[in-house]
Amino acid sequence: MKVHQTKQLKLSASVVAIGAFDGIHLGHQAVIRELVKKSHLEGVPSVVYTFYPPPRSYFQGAKILTKPRKKIELIQNLGVDQLVLAEFNEKYLQRTAENFVNELFLLNPKVILVGDDFRFGYKRIGDVQLLKKYFTVQSVEPIYCINGEKISSTKIRELMEQGEYKQVDSLLGRYNEAIKA
Ligand SMILES: Cc1cc2nc3c(=O)[nH]c(=O)nc-3n(C[C@H](O)[C@H](O)[C@H](O)COP(=O)(O)O)c2cc1C
Ligand SMILES: Nc1ncnc2c1ncn2[C@@H]1O[C@H](COP(=O)(O)OP(=O)(O)OP(=O)(O)O)[C@@H](O)[C@H]1O
Numbered sequence: 001m002k003v004h005q006t007k008q009l010k011l012s013a014s015v016v017a018i019g020a021f022d023g024i025h026l027g028h029q030a031v032i033r034e035l036v037k038k039s040h041l042e043g044v045p046s047v048v049y050t051f052y053p054p055p056r057s058y059f060q061g062a063k064i065l066t067k068p069r070k071k072i073e074l075i076q077n078l079g080v081d082q083l084v085l086a087e088f089n090e091k092y093l094q095r096t097a098e099n100f101v102n103e104l105f106l107l108n109p110k111v112i113l114v115g116d117d118f119r120f121g122y123k124r125i126g127d128v129q130l131l132k133k134y135f136t137v138q139s140v141e142p143i144y145c146i147n148g149e150k151i152s153s154t155k156i157r158e159l160m161e162q163g164e165y166k167q168v169d170s171l172l173g174r175y176n177e178a179i180k181a
Contacts (some may be wrong), residue, residue, distance in 0.1 A: 001076040003083045010106045011082070013044040017113040020153065023065035024053040024074040027143040027151040034140050035113055036079045042110055045081040051088040056155070058088050063157050065172075097121025100136055124170075141144045145171060156162050 018034045032048060039046035050071070056062040066074065068085060073082055073092045086092060100120050104112070112135045120126040131137050142150045149155060151171050159168045169175055 001080055001083055003070075003072055003085055004088065005085050008103055009047070009082060009084055010171070011045060012108055013042075014047045014082070014107045014109050015039045015042060015044060015111045016047045016049055016104070016107055016109040018044055018049040018118065019114060020054040020056060021048065021050045021071070021075075022057070022062075022153040023156050023172055024071065024078075024169050025151050025153065025156060029078065029115055029141045029173060030143050032075065032078045032080060036133070038111055038113075039081065044110060046079070047082045047084065047107055048075050048080050048110075049084040049086070050075075051086050051092075053088055055093075056153070058093070061091055062154070065153055065156060070178055094122050097126025097130060100126060101131070102136065104131075109135055111138055112114065113140060115139055 015035055015038045019028075019031070021032075024032075035046045035048070042137050045150070052068050052071075053064055054062070057064050065174055072083060072085070097120055112131060114128060114131065114137060116128060116133070116139050118128055120131075128137055143156070145151055145167075156168055159165075
């Protein structure tokens with residue numbers, strides 16, 4: 001897997017998943033597995049486009065569940081070809097939604113996988129409707145916890161605060177991760 005941190009990636013075709021992906025929990029894993037499956041079906045490279053730090057950590061000080069090295073390792077293990085790890089900083093967050101769309105054009109995506117609530121660009125102006133003007137956009141069926149709640153990085157952070165380490169591990173799908181994080 002190739003990791004790109006500064007220069008914008010250019011590809012003649014791809015399938016792309018975008019998001020914070022902090023923790024690479026079971027929901028994230030489902031998205032990335034679907035991405036890799038589509039990439040094999042289409043015969044084009046898979047691209048995960050993510051951020052460091054996660055926007056929720058940058059803005060709200062949320063605990064970071066996976067530091068870059070671990071995040072890279074986990075994404076690579078899922079069979080992804082290219083990883084964009086954008087540094088989320090004061091300059092980056094001020095990029096307009098159109099400017100971000102222009103970066104996505106450079107990837108020539110056949111499909112983009114994002115959640116229905118995905119937002120992008122300065123002040124979160126860009127939404128899935130805007131993305132759909134230019135690209136084929138799809139989402140993946142949600143993966144739920146045993147109690148019926150949707151798995152999320154936020155839920156995992158809450159469980160960590162409560163010391164529910166077994167539950168954290170079960171949502172991450174990995175053992176002893178909660179203690180190390
Ligand atoms: C170019 C760009 C600019 C962004 N600027 C802001 C911003 O000004 N304020 C904000 O709260 N989030 C901003 N974000 C973060 C998004 O709201 C969102 O958290 C990010 O795209 C990850 O999506 P996800 O949270 O659905 O995984 C920006 C994202 C991108 C790609
Ligand atoms: N439980 C889930 N099932 C399926 N897909 C999910 C799940 N959780 C997140 N995703 C998808 O993973 C991608 C990255 O999402 P993101 O990291 O913003 O999710 P999150 O874990 O809900 O984070 P947060 O708690 O910070 O909102 C998006 O495409 C999103 O729709």
